[in-house]
Amino acid sequence: MPKLGVNIDHVATIRQARGGMEPDPVLAARVCEAAGCDSIVAHLREDRRHMQDKDLYLLRKTVRTLLNMEMSIAKGIVKVALDLHPDQATLVPERRLEVTTEGGLDCVKHARRVASAVDKLQSRGIAVSLFIDPVRKQIKAAHETGCEFIELHTGEYANARNGHELKEQLNKLIEATKYAKGIGLRVNAGHGLDYNNVRAVAGIEGIEELNIGHSIISRAVFTGLDKAVKEMIALLTQSSG
Numbered sequence: 001m002p003k004l005g006v007n008i009d010h011v012a013t014i015r016q017a018r019g020g021m022e023p024d025p026v027l028a029a030r031v032c033e034a035a036g037c038d039s040i041v042a043h044l045r046e047d048r049r050h051m052q053d054k055d056l057y058l059l060r061k062t063v064r065t066l067l068n069m070e071m072s073i074a075k076g077i078v079k080v081a082l083d084l085h086p087d088q089a090t091l092v093p094e095r096r097l098e099v100t101t102e103g104g105l106d107c108v109k110h111a112r113r114v115a116s117a118v119d120k121l122q123s124r125g126i127a128v129s130l131f132i133d134p135v136r137k138q139i140k141a142a143h144e145t146g147c148e149f150i151e152l153h154t155g156e157y158a159n160a161r162n163g164h165e166l167k168e169q170l171n172k173l174i175e176a177t178k179y180a181k182g183i184g185l186r187v188n189a190g191h192g193l194d195y196n197n198v199r200a201v202a203g204i205e206g207i208e209e210l211n212i213g214h215s216i217i218s219r220a221v222f223t224g225l226d227k228a229v230k231e232m233i234a235l236l237t238q239s240s241g
């Protein structure tokens with residue numbers, strides 16, 4: 001059964017809608033951990049649209065599992081990460097106008113910049129994961145940066161419009177995981193996973209952790225966060241037979 005990392009960005013999205021104190025992402029992290037998740041994921045975007053620097057610093061003090069900071073390779077953000085010292089950094093591409101992270105990091109095109117960020121973070125003892133599309137040339141390029149983990153982008157799988165596309169995308173993820181494990185990388189996955197589509201991905205042998213945000217926070221509006229996290233964990237448990 002893969003581990004579950006809960007991305008709590010959208011708790012901060014709701015708070016930022018009014019610019020006040022509620023709901024508090026730090027409290028959300030506590031609830032997710034008490035419900036049994038394995039790590040807390042928070043994305044400090046350059047535009048600070050949801051998580052703020054102070055949230056990350058408070059999370060660093062309060063998270064008892066692992067803090068996984070999602071981040072771009074922009075200089076200012078790398079500087080924050082080096083100071084904050086999360087347990088893990090997941091490097092993602094970032095465009096200001098995007099609604100969410102759209103594609104994987106292009107480790108071929110930006111090989112030198114990515115490798116430099118990986119190196120800086122690792123030199124402070126931060127484990128690094130690269131969020132990439134499930135294609136061989138990206139996996140190979142990611143490996144060449146010296147990162148420990150990759151996180152396979154499951155967005156295309158999540159967006160599949162029919163059974164045929166779903167199977168095709170699932171096979172891509174299976175193949176990518178095999179290839180990555182074969183060259184010595186550790187593999188996580190995430191983006192767009194929900195209560196309906198998560199089981200097949202959770203069943204892929206070799207995937208260590210799934211990072212899930214939007215669907216859990218959305219369900220929490222109706223069920224409460226504790227129940228939403230526990231229901232996701234129950235699905236992951238079922239996937240391992």
Ligand code: PXP
Pocket residue numbers: 007009043070090092100101131151189190191192193211212213214215
């Ligand atoms: N993993 C990465 C690298 C992401 O950028 C995101 C979105 O912030 C997620 C996982 C979680 O995606 P979702 O919110 O669609 O579950």
